[in-house]
Amino acid sequence: MKMKFLAITAFALFVTFSACKKTEGVVDTSPKVTILTPTVGQNFATGDTIYFTGTASDNEDLHEGKLEILLASNDSILASKNEYVHAVKSYDFDGRFFIPVASTIDAKARATYEDHDGNITVSEVRIVLKP
Secondary structure, rough: HHHHHHHHHHHHHHHHHOOOOOOOOOOOOOEEEEEEOOOOOOOOOOOEEEEEEEEEEEEEEEEEEEEEEEOOOOOOOEEEEEEEEEEEEEEEEEEEEEOOOOOOOOEEEEEEEEEOOOOOEEEEEEEEEEE
């Protein structure tokens, strides 16, 4: 029983310390995030689906990302989607949001991605939500 416990503990430590590691000889840069849709100034009426697509890439492995639709005036979150993108250098993101509104709202679509070194890049476009 004691050997089984030691084996499980050793395996857990191995996975923990080997999962996120820096690649030797690679220059540490922030991820590159490109939003393809929505486009700047695009209008969405209640009932429309906001298609949120683009790419995130890095010379190190990406770690995680988040897609958000926010109020432009104060960054209040209207909708969000977490993206778990562990251990890939390039990722095509694809989110779909439906946000009914009672009045016209200036908003923004924001994509945030982080690599394993903690470098974070935020990209956003302004959009308009209409009733």
